[in-house]
Amino acid sequence: MDPRSEVLLRQAELFGGSALLAGLPADDLLGHLPQAAGWSWHAGDHARLDQRFAGRSAFDVTPPAALVETAVLFLPKSRELTAYLLDALAARLPGKLLYLVGEKRAGVERAAKQMAAYGTPRKLDSARHCQLWQVRVDNVPAAPDLNALAQRYSLPLADGSLDIVTLPGVFSHGRLDIGSALLLKHLDQLPDGHLLDFGCGAGVLGAVLKRRYPHSQVTLLDVDAFAVASSRLTLAANGLQADVISGDGIAAAPAELSAILSNPPFHQGVHTHYQASEDLLRQAARHLRKDGQIRLVANRFLKYPPLIEQHIGPCHTLADADGFRIYQAASR
Template sequence: MDPRSEVLLRQAELFDGQVLLAGLPADDLLGALPQARGWNWHAGDQALLAARFPGRSQFDTQMPAGDYCAAVLFLPKSRELADYLLQALAARLAGKPLYLVGEKRGGIERAAKQLAVFGKPRKLDSARHCQLWCATVEQAPQQPDLQALAQRYPLQLSDGTLEIVTLPGVFAHGRLDRGSALLLEHLQDLPSGHLLDFGCGAGVLGAALKRRYPSSQVTLLDVDAFALASSRLTLAHNGLEAEVIGGSGIESAPEALSAIISNPPFHQGVHTDYQASENLLVQAGRHLVKGGELRLVANSFLKYPPLIERHLGPCRTLAEADGFRIYSARR
């Protein structure tokens, strides 16, 4: 059981009824709270919850419909995303309790101050290195417009300008990160065919690929619902068409790909987690056609080449700058 869930269950009497659990982990919490419902934006967690508790959790960027007696927000890493989620929950909870739970190292004490907009925050419990806070929503705000919270920035490329659209909580919200900037400079001479942007975020690489290789089929894949929504907005704002899919890892990707291009993720909440990235290196060959290429950017200190060569083929370093390297290997 996730320690945040354990803290909630220490006060289980507070959550008896149709409570919405927003951002809940993929553990036994829904089993312990049989009337509760889940709202999730992590495709991996949602897949596990849907298998164990069919119909009780929804994968979306919008709060699920329902008449809830209370809601619990599991604190996300992004303050901007927490602001949006708290607003969305409070808008439907006039006169009802809104709870916030999170790890101390994740900034729960700071985040609890965000509850003060809706009512007086009260700390209810502290255990398992986590805290549980509550505020009764004294005056419900207006339902927030997610698209109005988007940030846009122009991206100057050799074939023209792309407008990138990012939503709260998406990696590198409102800016171009250094790794993607380097990879954008090395997208030439990719094999023709079906291209995959793995861990697409706001769709920077996927949009650039579709612009550069208009005759190629392009798919964008990410684990996060807000990233998927951002990618769709980026594509739409630039008049581009590509497939956007949610999935927890490379296992969710199509097969018979001619190339996989990635600035792979390595954070899960407040923790560093290289599992998705390393799994990409191990499994990429199963999704590539013969002669298909894996091209990715990674921090220079990561020992990826031996893993790539063990599971795919000879690994070349195409470029190195600002603490990042571009690796390429063909099946």
């Protein structure tokens, strides 16, 4: 059981009615709260919850429309995303109670101060290195317009600039990160066929690929609903068409790909988490056609070449700069 869920269950009587659990972990919590429903923006967590508690978890960037007596937000990593989620929940709870639960090291006390816009927050519990906060929504905010919260920036390229649209919570919100900038310099001579942007984020890589290889099919894949929405906005802003899908890792990718391009994630919340990246390297060959390529950027300290050599093929370093490396391999 996730420690945040354990803290909630110490006060289980507060959540015995129709409660919305936003950003909940994929554990047994819904089993202990039979009238509660979940709202997730992580495709993997949602799939696991739906498998165990069919029909009780929604996957979206906006909260479910059903009326509830209360709601709990499991603190996300991004402060901007926290603000959006709190407003989205508080707008549905006039005069009702809104709760926030999170790890101390994730900044739950700081986030609790954001709840002061609705009323007077108070700390109910502190255990398992987590805290539970409560506020009565006396000052009801307007339902937030997610698209209005998007940040936009122009990405200058040799063939003209691209407009990038990022939503709160998406990796490198409002700016181009160093690793992706390096990878964008090494997208030449990709094989014809179906290209995949794995861990697409705001769709920077996928948009560049579609414009540079207009006759290739391009798919963008991410585990996060906000990233998927951002990628769709980026493509639309540039008049580009590509497939954007959500899924939990490389297992959700199409088959017979000619190339996989990625700036793979290695953080989940405040925790270092290499599973998605390592699964990508272990399973990429199943999704690549014969002689299909994988090309990715990674922090120099990450020991990816042995995994690439073992599961895909000979690994070549195309670039080494600013603490990052570009690796390339072709499937056997």
